[in-house]
Amino acid sequence: MAKAYVHGYDLRENARLQDQATTLADLLHSDTAYPDGSRVLEAGCGVGAQTVTLAAHSPGASIVSVDISPKSVAQAEQAVRAAGLTNVSFQQADIFHLPFAPQSFDHVFVCFVLEHLKEPRAALQRLKTYLRPGGTITVIEGDHGSAYFYPDSDAARDAIRCQVELQSRAGGNALIGRSLYPLLVTAGYDEVRVSPRMMYVDSSKPALVEGFTKKTFTAMIEGVRQAAIAEGLIAPVTFDNGIADLYRTTEPDGTFCYTFFKAMGKACMSDKRDAGAGL
């Protein structure tokens, strides 16, 4: 098991992930549509938060979604069926030991997965073996160091740092977004291009104030309160002040910024770079 999650599997977390997907869908996924007949591997589908959008945008593609958690796979399948989508099949599997033939996919899609892995580069290398030559990978990740806001607050930044530190202790990397370019290049992908997707929120966008600043970002930070205090990373009062200050940014004069990174790369047409790929 190469995954170590900070995010939980409880119901509230699922609700948050669904909220997040709804709010972010356009920003992150509107430019991802796979051709009819193409075979797409979604590696790490979780509870299906992104799968529904992915499948809806590529109705003629045949998508195989896997996750290491059988429970998540079951929930993802339910979400996709509930949305009336029929172009996804599901399978429980570990990204590092997938039950597929080499070069059996045209495209690989990986969203909010690498941040949880101890060895994201190794995962990318492994995933490349399932891509046909010239096939593409699409990777989407956040970066919690991209969060800033008005009014600024030391306590809020301290609370965010707790999440980053906990994810790091669990073997993940909450700042992974900014490093997608070198990760994909050193994993051996060609033509790597990174496109940042900035979420900017002010009170002229009430749906984002609710859906993103409150229910996605602040809820996620709030979720690590117990662990952060238990690990001695922060005083309870500082954490609580930080959360209050994050909510403060949702008042009429507040603003909130966060950036996701979407990267694309191609599997090499030959094996020439596989041995010594790099920068």
Next chain:
Amino acid sequence: MAKAYVHGYDLRENARLQDQATTLADLLHSDTAYPDGSRVLEAGCGVGAQTVTLAAHSPGASIVSVDISPKSVAQAEQAVRAAGLTNVSFQQADIFHLPFAPQSFDHVFVCFVLEHLKEPRAALQRLKTYLRPGGTITVIEGDHGSAYFYPDSDAARDAIRCQVELQSRAGGNALIGRSLYPLLVTAGYDEVRVSPRMMYVDSSKPALVEGFTKKTFTAMIEGVRQAAIAEGLIAPVTFDNGIADLYRTTEPDGTFCYTFFKAMGKACMSDKRDAGAGL
């Protein structure tokens, strides 16, 4: 004199500002074009780094560019003439005491100016008096808290914080970008919309590595070395390590992120909001 500059007026600084404008022109200005016959006030033109782009994009508009520094005004005029542009007139003037009739402009353009002012809201309120009802203001500012990079570096962040602190001590605000929305709204503008412009740099974009990460951002931080050390904000070795780490982000596996904020607002059609504008 409400202006207090951290950026200097020396030749190297001018070269940096020109480099910056060339590299950033598309990102910041490509969607600003004023109609033929419209009267535009550029408030705070500096050495004309943005004026050339502004005038070239709106060849039929009549632009009046002012700056508090006579020397800057002379340089700006030279830059605009050298570019063969004839639709700009120049005048030395203080934003807070402009020699123009009320409501005599259709549009106001303010770029990299508010960050230097002790009272940016008061400046915006003052500028509004020169706009005809329904006229627009466009404001562009950076935000140094939006800078993050790979590899991450505490020393680099410390060096950046020196610039932010020095600008704050001089009465300015290097983090002003994120607060443009409340600033414009509380200054009484209507229909305020903020559009962030993120500069993302990796080694697939060598012109930005040179033109932005090295020659714009890192050069600007490097420029405060002496002042930061003189004010006791940082140890020389830490500052120098920070600069080295910023250059490190320009190597093939490095990435660099920075966000500018472009805001637009309208002058109210009536005076109803002038007395008690706010959020």
